[in-house]
Amino acid sequence: MGELRPLGEDLTQESRALAQALRELFEGLDVSVRRYAARHRRDPGTFSRYLNGTRLPPWEVIMGIMTDLAEHRGTTVTPEAIEFIRGLHGSAFDSSSSPKHAVEIIEQQLADADHVSRRSSVRGDILGDALLERQNRIANLEVRLSQMEAALTTERERAGQLAAAHPDVSELRGERDVLRQEVTRLGDELQAAHEQRDAAEARCDLLERQLAAVEHPVALPAAPPPLRMPKVLVVDDQPDNLLAMAAVLETLDQELVTVSSGRDALKALLLHDDFAVIIMDVQMPEMDGYETAAHIKRRPRNRDVPIIFLTAMGVDPEHTARGYAAGAVDYISKPFDPWALRAKVAVFTEIHLERRIGPSEGTASRPSSA
Numbered sequence: 001m002g003e004l005r006p007l008g009e010d011l012t013q014e015s016r017a018l019a020q021a022l023r024e025l026f027e028g029l030d031v032s033v034r035r036y037a038a039r040h041r042r043d044p045g046t047f048s049r050y051l052n053g054t055r056l057p058p059w060e061v062i063m064g065i066m067t068d069l070a071e072h073r074g075t076t077v078t079p080e081a082i083e084f085i086r087g088l089h090g091s092a093f094d095s096s097s098s099p100k101h102a103v104e105i106i107e108q109q110l111a112d113a114d115h116v117s118r119r120s121s122v123r124g125d126i127l128g129d130a131l132l133e134r135q136n137r138i139a140n141l142e143v144r145l146s147q148m149e150a151a152l153t154t155e156r157e158r159a160g161q162l163a164a165a166h167p168d169v170s171e172l173r174g175e176r177d178v179l180r181q182e183v184t185r186l187g188d189e190l191q192a193a194h195e196q197r198d199a200a201e202a203r204c205d206l207l208e209r210q211l212a213a214v215e216h217p218v219a220l221p222a223a224p225p226p227l228r229m230p231k232v233l234v235v236d237d238q239p240d241n242l243l244a245m246a247a248v249l250e251t252l253d254q255e256l257v258t259v260s261s262g263r264d265a266l267k268a269l270l271l272h273d274d275f276a277v278i279i280m281d282v283q284m285p286e287m288d289g290y291e292t293a294a295h296i297k298r299r300p301r302n303r304d305v306p307i308i309f310l311t312a313m314g315v316d317p318e319h320t321a322r323g324y325a326a327g328a329v330d331y332i333s334k335p336f337d338p339w340a341l342r343a344k345v346a347v348f349t350e351i352h353l354e355r356r357i358g359p360s361e362g363t364a365s366r367p368s369s370a
Contacts (some may be wrong), residue, residue: 004033008054014095019089021051022062025085027050028069040064056092058312058334063218084197091336102214102339106207112320113203119196134183140175147167199324213343213350223274230276230352231255232345235265235292236310237284241334245279248338249345262287266295269302276352277345282311282323290326294333306348308332315357 004026007019027034033051037044041234042061050057062085070077148169232254234245242258249256257272259265260282269275278296282289289309297303309323319333330344 005048005052008049008052008096011053012092012095014088014091015056018056018085019051021085021088021238022057022065023051024070025065029065029072036068056089056335058194059086059089060312060334062089064100089335099214100366101344103211103336105332105337105340106210106214106343110204110207110211113200113207113281116195117200117204120147120193120200124190124193124197127186129195131183131186131190134179135184137149138179141172141179145172145176148172153199203329209350210340210343210349213346214339217343217346228274230274230349230356231257231272231351233265233268233272233278233305234282235260235262235278235284235289236281237261241281241310245341247356248336248341251358252342252346252349254345261285262289262292262295265292269296269299269305273301275302276306277348278307279310279341279345280307280328282309290322291324293326293328303327306330306351308344308348310334310336312356 004023007016011019012178014155026033033048034044038115046055047061048268049055050061063082066081066085071325078181087356098242143307152169232249232252234249234256236240236242236258238243239260242260246256246258254276256274257268259268263286265278265280280292287295289311293307293309296305296307306329307327308330309328311323332341332344334366
């Protein structure tokens, strides 16, 4: 990850132009990819893909490179340079927005979730073996202790002495207590590994449904009277982002509730109900997405509403782990792909309708996988 990777194959002309411009900027920093990624707490693999054109970087990442280069050279970023790169970024985004690109995004998320599931399963097997080994050792110690204590008691009764703890017995008891502590720790770790595997498996199922929704778009089933279609809550402190998401999601025929802060999101959840999904920006002033999600999950009324985190920081393990811990069930990167976002919202809406009106009615319009 130290050096720049070659430009990706099959890039669009626009993506190639943006990647080449970013590479020229980055090379002026005289720093390795890994070191620069560490400096900004980003995943080096994700950052490397930004620079070889295989993944479109968020605008915040590009501005960070230009700002760092200006600081490195002791200059300032000119408005002309910003607008030039912004134009390249916009063209690359427009050219990459397609069902194929959305499939690539979701397939990568599926691969990541599958990796977590397999890794958790392996860890669970190792922990299970270790737990069983400790339990067997404890059982053997219990037998030895019983035999030793019985023998000592018999000897002392014959000699007319009070039974007292023998040094060997005390040592075995101490070893047993240590093993019991290890069994408790291993049991907790095993349960955590199983929960992580189950959560990853649930994400895999969800992502496979999203892939199907991209590859075979279908109209969402209508809610039977007197019920209405569920709502979508969109939370972002940038008005342009709210407008862009509203434009993308308007084709799903759902009511959008848009707010610009975490506090407003909490208020909206009190004033409205029947949300199918919440799309929330991670980086917001005052109350960020993580804190807002934690507040939402503490409310019995809203804790089951799925949250999609919208992030400009790249979907790397550190941020996804923190997001899942806060209660998110899905991620999408800025600049978001319209096809991927629609597919994710459509699937969560479909799941919501299945729970509300029954699976037989809620999935009637889904095409056969055959």
